[in-house]
Amino acid sequence: MICWNKIQVIKRINFDIEFMNASTFLSIVFMLWNLTTSAQDVVKGFVFEDTNQNGMKERREKGLAGIAVSNGREVVLTNNAGSYELPIGNDDIVFVIKPAGYQVRLNAANQPQYYYIHKPNGSPTMEYKGVAPTGPLPKSVDFALVPQAESDDFRMLVLGDPQVLDQRELGYFEHGIVSEIRNAKDVVMGITLGDLVQSDMNLYPDYISLMAQVGVPWYNVIGNHDLNQDAPADSLHDETFEANFGPATYSFNYGKAHFIVLDDNLVPDPRGGRGQWSGYSQKRLDFVKNDLAHVAKDQLIVLINHIQLKHLNDNSMRLSDRQQLFSFFRGYTNVLALSAHTHQQQQFFYGKEDGWPNETPLHEFNVGASCGNWNSGRINEQGVADATASDGTPRGYVYLNISGNRYTADFKVAGKPKDHQIGLFHRKVLATIWWEGRGHIYANFFMGHKDSKVEYRIDEEDWQPMRHTLEPDPAYVAELYRWDTADTLFRGRRPTEPANCSHLWVAPLTNDRALGTHRIQVRATDDYGRQFVQTSSFRIEEDKY
Structure with missing residues (x-):
């Protein structure tokens, strides 16, 4: 029920809208939508060992203590019974932070199912469909984990921007990249570093089907081409992404490595206009700070963004946000940053002059796009665009090799022997x-x-x-x-x-x-x-x- 003061607000703005400009009208629409979605409640539940692997907590299945759970800002650990409690609003996602030695459930497309979306009213109407109304908050939001053997030495796949424009470019992606990594035998998981599509987010189901063929759990990062560009507020720019992939900011563990995936897009541009900027909301920064409170300082942390941390132009990272982010990593001695976005392959290093608080510089691997130069170039004998990037980097992908808290990276040129470097x-x-x-x-x-x-x-x-x-x-x-x-x-x-x-x-x-x-x-x-x-x-x- 809408409370009395909300009714007064609605009455106050009940005037002739034909003289409003579009920006004012959208702001009012968002304010009204937000009035009915801003109520805060508490979410409770269990993280448990799913012995029969049916995804449902049953009386005989024990809760797991000390497992991190988050609402996208706060991070808490489950108690001895495996239960947790978190504040939650009506536009939030609660998720378990996968611990080492366990796997979350996978759906038929090998997407990790580690989250619960709570949007009783669903997403607001925008060009691309968001989350359908989820209804009342369940009495208990539980997360199933299954033990799995995880070596501290493992390999994973990393893809830069596929950025497919249409069905033809989906074909380039399938035959130029996916065909090589399909049914990969030597990797435990994979991640795509954003810009899954060029702009048509109706292509998400086709992209998901292709990635399912790789045969390993697959994570995704939100890119600047994966946004609801008509979102009336920054908190709503990831509605379609959420509907297809879950939270845009999250973390998980594998072996001795901790992965932090961040949404570094700001839409609409806080400087004004309907464009975008790279940076973090305070909620996302709070999540990183709270998440790191449960990560050992000698652990390898892989910090993942779509847009690079390097300030290359006025649309690069908002430097005040980067400074705050860097400050959270004081004392963390093993950190690797991954990004994509530039459609070039570059290695960046950040020292104290950049605000990085540690003696060892931060290494950022800015991974080349798997679509290369936006799928341009001549069509080869496999029917795939050459797509060499504008810096001469061929179309390809990366193997990230992790051993304890150390890493190496291998760039694989698509269609060439692995030693072609x-x-x-x-x-x-x-x-x-x-x-x-x-x-x-x-x-x-x-x-x-x-x-x-x-x-x-x-x-x-x-x-x-x-x-x-x-x-x-x-x-x-x-x-x-x-x-x-x-x-x-x-x-x-x-x-x-x-x-x-x-x-x-x-x-x-x-x-x-x-x-x-x-x-x-x-x-x-x-x-x-x-x-x-x-x-x-x-x-x-x-x-x-």
């Missing part, structure tokens, strides 16, 4: 005449950054260092020129303009060797001490001047 570009033939005998070797080390060690040699000469350079990958530029100089249309879509590559090295290529074919070797060492070698060749011929 370097792209080479150079002249194929040099003339003997001196002014025709100059060129360069360019090496794009896909997992590199400016401090990586990259070397080269010709034939059996000594290894020499290559010089890091910040410029477009000439291999990408050359492909773009093919589009621009062709007198017939290629099948596919022209890629975007090139971007400076953060993982590109250069060395001179000269003709001061014998006539004939010579071998080029490039050797790169990653941050984990592993070496990769890529080979190529060039010829020296008599000039025809």
Whole structure:
């Protein structure tokens, strides 16, 4: 029932609306909707060991003590009987934070079912459908856990933006990425780092069906293309995502690793207008602080966003939010950040000058998009767009390898052997005449950054260092020129303009060797001490001047 003071508010705004602008009208609609959804109640329930795996708590099934449960802000631990109690409003999700050594129930699409959505009135009407009315709060909201063996050494899949536009691009995603990771045998789970679709969230069921084929529990991050852009308030921008995937901010454990997934989108833009910005609501920041209170400081924490923490432009992370987030991690010695969004592959590092409170810098792996350059480029023999990113990173995905509180990461180029980690570009033939005998070797080390060690040699000469350079990958530029100089249309879509590559090295290529074919070797060492070698060749011929 609506209380008397709410009726007075409604009467006060009962005036002629034809003179309102659209923004004012939407604000009033949201205020009225919020008046009926802001009531706070208490949710109670149990976290229990589901011995018969039917998802229902039965009298003989014991509660589990010390398990974290959250409403998206507060985090509490279950008592000795396995029960918990939390405040909950009428637009909240309560969820269990999966502990190590247990698995939550999975639905038929391998989506973890670790949450209960409480929206008695459902989502407000927007372009894309949100959550249907959930009805009254149940007397007990229980969470079933099943014991499972979890090694401290495990591997998981990480995908950057699929960002599928339509059914055709779903096909690119299926044949270019999913076909390689389908029924993966050596991974325990996977996660997609946002922008699951380009904008049409009616494609979510098709995306979910594809990810179900991988055969492991699959988590998802909300991206800036996964938002209800017509949401009248920031708290409502994830309604369609919630209806399909559950909470947009949550956490879970596996082995000795703790994963924190954050919604770092602000919509509408708090600076004004109907755009968006990257940052965190105070509720999300409070969740991180409260969540970390139950995480050991020497534990590996994987902090996951869609938009990178790096401030690259005015639409990058709101720095005051990043500063508050960083402050929560004081004393945490093993933290990895993952993000996507840029459609480039980059490694960022944050030190004390950036507000990171620890001696060891924070490493952020900004993962390349699985759709690459928005599914542009020529269509290959598999019927998939080439999609090389504008920094020259090929379409691909990542294996994150975790051992205790340490990690390594492997980038896998789709359709290539796993040791294909370097792209080479150079002249194929040099003339003997001196002014025709100059060129360069360019090496794009896909997992590199400016401090990586990259070397080269010709034939059996000594290894020499290559010089890091910040410029477009000439291999990408050359492909773009093919589009621009062709007198017939290629099948596919022209890629975007090139971007400076953060993982590109250069060395001179000269003709001061014998006539004939010579071998080029490039050797790169990653941050984990592993070496990769890529080979190529060039010829020296008599000039025809």
